[in-house]
Amino acid sequence: MPPRQFxxxxxxxxxxxxxxxQRELGEMVGVSGATVARWESGQDFPKGEKLPAIASALGQPLDELFPHEGPPDLQLLRCDAGFSVSEASEIIGASRVPVSNAESGRRRLNDNYVQPLATAxxxxxxxxLSAQDRSFGIRPASLRDDQKAAxxxxxxxxxxxxxxxxxGxxxxxxxxxxRLVNHHVPAAAVTAEVIAHLREGTVTEASxxxxxxxxxxxxxxxxxxxDDAELTPLVREFLEAIRFIGSIHQGQVLGLAARGNSEGLSVEMMAGINRLVGELRHKLPEVQDGE
Known part of the structure; x- marks a missing residue:
């Protein structure tokens, strides 16, 4: 799930x-005026847990000022509640490890941690628990917005x-x-009219x-x-990666805040995202064939 846009x-x-x-806004959210200046100029981005305080200080609804797509995962729940990883860890009386592991999809929360975190x-x-599933890449097919996204x-x-x-x-x-279809696969012999019918949904089958x-x-x-009416979580992950990079090309994603990232979209991060897409391209067919 894409993070909140900043x-x-x-x-x-x-x-x-x-x-x-800027100094006034900084005082209201616990940072310096210089930090606010860096946020506004795009030199830096606030941590996700700061976004609710910023929206409140500016008198704006959180979802309108910092929109995000789809239902939340664990990180977004925590950030929207205004807690850092350390603060969330204090709530359950543990180190940062359980919270970090659950948010990154490495290990699920102990059952004893669920109720206090939900309350907080x-x-x-x-x-x-549904948010935790999403942190692990599990998205119920019944979710309406998930159906639209895939x-x-x-x-x-x-x-x-x-x-x-x-x-791009x-x-x-x-x-x-x-033309490209016929160039790559001459036996296809498809026309522009057929492509138009496919895109419009008046034709749904193809050789x-x-x-x-x-x-x-x-x-x-x-x-x-x-012909995959039922898309697997890994296929959805691949499509979301395409959507995310496409949004970057279109200038719709301006910073990563809900993930606790404070550096924005660096060249290295963009290269990493592109590497991820490349890896998924090779990985997914093998997973599909083995199912």
Whole structure:
């Protein structure tokens, strides 16, 4: 799940509308005015647990000032409650390890920690456990927003890749998609009209040759255009990685705050994200074949 988006220029605009100095905002959230200046200029980003205090100080709803997509995981619950990892650890009387492990999907919380953390975060135990599932990459298929986020039909996948494709180039036309499909897989013999019908949903079936050609045209693994009405968590993870990088290309993601990151999107981080996508491309077909 993407973190809350932080736009320093928006924070600056809201602060100025309230006739508030950077020093005043800093005092209200427990940092210096210079720190606020770095946030607003994009040189730095606040930790996730600071976002509720910033929104409150500026008199803005948290979800409007710092939006995020989808239901929360454990880290977002903690940050939205205004707790650091150390503070959350104090609540359960433990070191930072149990909280950090659960948030990073390495080891689940001890049952004894669930109730006190749920109370501190202001959620039910079931909500906390659902958030923990999401930290481990488990997303119930019944969640409406999750269904919307994951394309199922061939047309939905084409539209998804046109919107979030990794190259950052202009979207391909139906004619160009057809040309690429026929170039890579001559046996497909698909037309621009067929591509348009697929994208519109008036046609939902396609031959294996067309599917293979679409995968080559969009430079994605062939299984992505398979007939998979039930998408696995790993496939969803791959699609979310595409969506995340596509959002970066479009300037929609301006900083990583809800994850406790204070450095924003560095060149190294972007390289790491791209490496992740590359690894998933090779990893996922093997997992799928073994199921």
């Amino acid at each position: 736009d320093g220029s928006l924070v600056r605009a809201v602060r100025r509308r309230r006739d508030m100095h 975060y202001g959620v039910t135990e079931d909500e906390l 394309p199922h039909t061939i047309g939905e996948k084409i539209n998804f890749l046109l919107q979030y494709g990794l190259t 180039e202009e979207a391909l036309s139906d004619a160009e998609i057809a 294996d040759d067309v599917r293979a050609g679409l995968a080559r045209a969009f430079e994605v693994p062939p299984w992505l255009f398979g």
